[in-house]
Amino acid sequence: MFEDNMKNNFGCMVFGDVVMKERLPKDTYEALRKTIANGTHLELNVANVVANAMKNWAMEKGATHFTHWFQPMTGITAEKHDSFLAPDGNGKVITEFSGKSLVRGEPDASSFPSGGLRATFEARGYTAWDPTSYAFIKDKTLCIPTAFCSYSGEALDKKTPLLRSMQAVNTHALRILRLFGNTEVKRVVSSVGAEQEYFLIDKEVFKKRPDLLYCGRTLFGARPPKGQEMEDHYFGVIKNRVSKYMHDLDEELWKLGILAKTKHNEVAPSQHELAPIYNEANIATDHNQLVMEMMKTIASRHNLACLLHEKPFAGVNGSGKHNNWSLTTDTGINLFEPGDTPHENAQFLLFLVAVIKAVDEYQDILRVSVASAGNDHRLGANEAPPAIVSVFLGDELTEILNAIENDTLYTCKGKVLMEIGATVLPHFPKDTTDRNRTSPFAFTGNKFEFRMPGSSFSIAGPNIVLNTIVADVLCEFANILEKSSNFKEDLIKIIKETIKKHKRIIFNGNGYDEAWVQEAEKRGLSNLKTTPDALPAFVSEKSINLFTKHRVFSRQEVCSRYEILLENYSKTINIEALTMLDMVKKYVIPAVICYEKELAELLSSKKVLGKAVSTVLEEHLLDKLSTLAESLFTRLEKLEKQVLSVRSIKGKLEHARASHDLVLAAMNELRETVDELETIVSKKHWTLPTYAEILYSVID
Numbered sequence: 024m025f026e027d028n029m030k031n032n033f034g035c036m037v038f039g040d041v042v043m044k045e046r047l048p049k050d051t052y053e054a055l056r057k058t059i060a061n062g063t064h065l066e067l068n069v070a071n072v073v074a075n076a077m078k079n080w081a082m083e084k085g086a087t088h089f090t091h092w093f094q095p096m097t098g099i100t101a102e103k104h105d106s107f108l109a110p111d112g113n114g115k116v117i118t119e120f121s122g123k124s125l126v127r128g129e130p131d132a133s134s135f136p137s138g139g140l141r142a143t144f145e146a147r148g149y150t151a152w153d154p155t156s157y158a159f160i161k162d163k164t165l166c167i168p169t170a171f172c173s174y175s176g177e178a179l180d181k182k183t184p185l186l187r188s189m190q191a192v193n194t195h196a197l198r199i200l201r202l203f204g205n206t207e208v209k210r211v212v213s214s215v216g217a218e219q220e221y222f223l224i225d226k227e228v229f230k231k232r233p234d235l236l237y238c239g240r241t242l243f244g245a246r247p248p249k250g251q252e253m254e255d256h257y258f259g260v261i262k263n264r265v266s267k268y269m270h271d272l273d274e275e276l277w278k279l280g281i282l283a284k285t286k287h288n289e290v291a292p293s294q295h296e297l298a299p300i301y302n303e304a305n306i307a308t309d310h311n312q313l314v315m316e317m318m319k320t321i322a323s324r325h326n327l328a329c330l331l332h333e334k335p336f337a338g339v340n341g342s343g344k345h346n347n348w349s350l351t352t353d354t355g356i357n358l359f360e361p362g363d364t365p366h367e368n369a370q371f372l373l374f375l376v377a378v379i380k381a382v383d384e385y386q387d388i389l390r391v392s393v394a395s396a397g398n399d400h401r402l403g404a405n406e407a408p409p410a411i412v413s414v415f416l417g418d419e420l421t422e423i424l425n426a427i428e429n430d431t432l433y434t435c436k437g438k439v440l441m442e443i444g445a446t447v448l449p450h451f452p453k454d455t456t457d458r459n460r461t462s463p464f465a466f467t468g469n470k471f472e473f474r475m476p477g478s479s480f481s482i483a484g485p486n487i488v489l490n491t492i493v494a495d496v497l498c499e500f501a502n503i504l505e506k507s508s509n510f511k512e513d514l515i516k517i518i519k520e521t522i523k524k525h526k527r528i529i530f531n532g533n534g535y536d537e538a539w540v541q542e543a544e545k546r547g548l549s550n551l552k553t554t555p556d557a558l559p560a561f562v563s564e565k566s567i568n569l570f571t572k573h574r575v576f577s578r579q580e581v582c583s584r585y586e587i588l589l590e591n592y593s594k595t596i597n598i599e600a601l602t603m604l605d606m607v608k609k610y611v612i613p614a615v616i617c618y619e620k621e622l623a624e625l626l627s628s629k630k631v632l633g634k635a636v637s638t639v640l641e642e643h644l645l646d647k648l649s650t651l652a653e654s655l656f657t658r659l660e661k662l663e664k665q666v667l668s669v670r671s672i673k674g675k676l677e678h679a680r681a682s683h684d685l686v687l688a689a690m691n692e693l694r695e696t697v698d699e700l701e702t703i704v705s706k707k708h709w710t711l712p713t714y715a716e717i718l719y720s721v722i723d
């Protein structure tokens with residue numbers, strides 16, 4: 024019974040394939056399927072029929088409105104609701120949803136960031152349905168996943184370039200497959216599974232912290248007596264309240280056709296993770312946006328708050344989003360699955376070395392795709408991959424590559440598994456990778472796990488980059504091999520040369536180790552620690568050539584995105600600094616003053632009693648308090664000064680750099696003093712919830 028319920032409810036809010044087949048006339052259904060499969064144009068007469076069927080279906084499910092649901096460059100989703108009601112001309116109303124409204128919308132979206140793009144063209148953009156991602160109902164509204172463009176065709180969103188990058192990798196992966204004699208495969212798609220980490224805390228506690236409210240992270244907080252050092256939370260028993268939340272979340276996600284699969288507690292107290300079953304990259308991206316939104320909405324229902332920031336608490340693990348990525352054919356073959364025959368393995372090795380080369384050549388662009396003010400606190404902290412990009416392959420696969428490079432015999436556990444000569448390619452057993460959790464980019468048996476994206480990110484960015492850089496290398500390989508008169512020989516040559524040239528990016532050791540930072544430097548790998556350090560690579564000629572060549576971004580689109588990223592960075596730091604100043608003035612200073620006053624009064628009343636009573640404690644505390652109070656004042660003034668000083672900086676990059684070097688630095692200093700004060704000021708006066716109170720706010 025329960026099982027039937029689960030099955031019936033799955034996807035019940037999605038206008039998916041089964042509903043389409045059921046509700047659309049056969050020829051309309053076929054036309055729509057063709058559009059979905061080939062990305063062809065949808066005729067208006069077909070769209071009219073689809074729209075009407077969608078409307079009827081949605082209204083039966085209680086929907087009253089529809090919206091074009093899109094992903095502007097803010098990184099979150101946007102929607103503007105229109106009701107299905109329309110005047111009938113006789114003073115009454117009818118319900119209406121036309122094909123035109125389905126395929127195209129014109130939101131008045133002039134306040135979305137465009138990095139100057141729209142200003143130079145049209146003031147308004149338009150949204151266009153992405154029929155490869157199904158429409159769904161959320162909050163009584165029929166949501167139509169759409170792309171968002173300017174009238175002259177510039178992408179103003181994250182979906183458009185993602186779709187373009189999927190097209191690029193499809194084109195060049197197909198060329199390679201044809202070279203291996205495969206004529207069946209029609210389409211190669213990038214598959215993505217995004218594991219989502221998050222914190223769950225009590226809503227009442229959340230509301231008492233302006234920093235969490237405005238910035239998503241705590242700007243102060245002394246270390247709690249118990250943090251994550253016991254490692255008793257990871258995979259621990261899930262608390263009752265959290266468990267109810269997770270059930271509720273799963274159910275809502277299932278209704279939206281999102282296959283939320285695993286859930287568990289993470290390392291830090293009150294930190295959890297949700298992983299869905301993987302899907303095509305654009306659908307996985309849409310779904311991940313919905314997962315994040317639902318996590319927040321449902322938390323609120325349970326009087327909880329869900330934190331998606333990369334580093335809500337200093338000294339406690341941050342949250343990431345592991346982006347599992349692979350390439351799959353429409354015939355169901357995973358191209359990163361090592362095969363059983365030498366022929367299959369040769370193909371696998373070519374795709375594998377293509378990724379290795381892509382990651383090595385474009386390490387800086389991958390780094391750009393995970394750069395943000397929030398993620399800067401996480402990358403390089405001791406629980407997250409460093410800002411250095413490297414690839415984990417596992418010992419066995421690394422040895423196989425070594426053997427290929429050096430023309431030596433590959434042996435495993437004392438047994439010679441194969442001969443690796445000029446003509447024989449290895450045949451190796453599956454599932455030999457061990458798990459290295461410290462690697463930023465790990466091969467995990469049949470997919471790559473990119474662990475650098477931050478928990479609040481849209482995964483569009485990282486996947487746009489992954490698809491494009493791999494497409495670029497596959498294109499280069501295909502150009503050589505298509506002209507080759509001896510395919511096998513040239514294939515081996517490419518594999519060998521690629522290993523030789525790009526093996527520096529392979530690292531199987533502990534990525535959190537300080538020694539790796541030095542070793543990486545010796546290898547010439549880049550270590551772009553902050554967002555302002557990382558972003559300029561995005562507008563380098565190499566990057567612009569890459570993206571324009573594969574028609575993923577135009578030069579202008581790259582430049583506008585670069586500007587938006589820089590602006591976001593500076594704005595985030597400015598908001599944090601202002602919040603900090605406000606909190607110090609409204610909470611910290613009054614607390615310190617009250618406590619000082621209390622102590623001073625006590626001290627003077629004790630002094631009246633003469634030498635018989637000791638005042639050592641009061642004097643000591645007062646002394647310490649006033650020293651810290653002085654430092655508090657100096658550092659507060661300094662931060663105020665720095666906030667003002669960076670305002671006049673004109674260049675966006677210079678502004679971002681100064682925000683980091685001056686404002687963030689002053690914030691760190693101020694925080695140090697506040698955190699020390701927190702440890703001595705009485706609880707009566709310290710009204711902000713402490714780390715312990717926040718992290719252990721969900722009790723049972």
Ligand code: ADP
Binds near residue numbers: 301345350
């Ligand atoms: P971990 O051990 O990293 O915590 P999980 O099981 O939590 O692993 O998550 C693994 C994720 O990888 C899931 O979202 C899963 O669907 C996804 N995944 C599995 N195979 C592929 C694939 N071929 N391509 C992309 N993602 C995949």
Ligand code: MG
Binds near residue numbers: 218
């Ligand atoms: Mg993982």
